[in-house]
Amino acid sequence: MADDTVPRSEADSTASVLTLAAIDIAPLRALLAAHALDLVVVADGEPIPGSYWGEPEAGLIGHRVYVRGDTPVHSALHEACHLIVQPPERRAAVHTDATDSVAEEDATCYLQIVFAAALPGVGSERLMRDMDAWGYTYRLGSTRAWFERDADDAREWLVERALLPV
Template sequence: MTVLLCADKPGKTLDRLLERYAMHLQWVADDHPIPGSHFGDPEAGLIGNTLLVRNDTPLHSAFHETCHYICMDDQRRQALHTDAGGDYDEENGVCYLQILLADQLPGFGRERMFRDMDAWGYSFRLGSSRAWFENDAEDARTWLMHYHLIDEHQQPTWKLRK
């Protein structure tokens, strides 16, 4: 299965979502390496409040790095270059938030995010991203609510973690 890429139609509107978090989107030429990419090309890069992508960057990767930026504290955000870091609880929050935010991008949505995460090889103990999200992610929801990143209706608050 092919995953959606940043070059695909939904990815072309990613900048509007990023603006809600005071982030910037920077496109990198297809024949250049992606600066700030922790896992290497074609994965998204993150330097400060700038998300770096190429046409072949998977859209789920752009969301994952965006959610790392949202979920980290101010101190880490100010020194951010390439490695978002974070602990187990934050990583779960990142994965959960990227699924919720997928619904905010027309033409993407959580159903496609589930498929793309599974196709790319995200691993969850229940076997799929959907099973995890629906049956085993209470800790991620609680973590996101604790930091006021989602509300009680599981909607983004459009705030960064302090």
């Protein structure tokens, strides 16, 4: 098996995260399809359309999530969840930047952690560690602490919209 990590940046080569090349993407593709989203894999070295943060981060255009093998799993899930938390009529207009509010951003982060549990070889624990390594920041100091002790508002937002898996 090929190395399953990619450095966060040249400035922090010790931080590594799980990439799409290291997992079977079929379950991710099925998860997105269940929410009327398409996962589009671009060739290694090719630009990722709609990437807000730049490559290797996932990109968004309409109902499509663009990724490469070196795209971090957390990035693919995060961008997909941005689309999932939006009403379908807003999805068509999305190009690169999908955030509408702090509440949507929090719901997106919460949902990506929940969805990671359903992906073989990923899991919520690994995803939260990768989110920390990549630079997500929360008041309580870690993604796990936020998810377990400070995310009630995000969970409620998702429940009100029937977006949490049963």
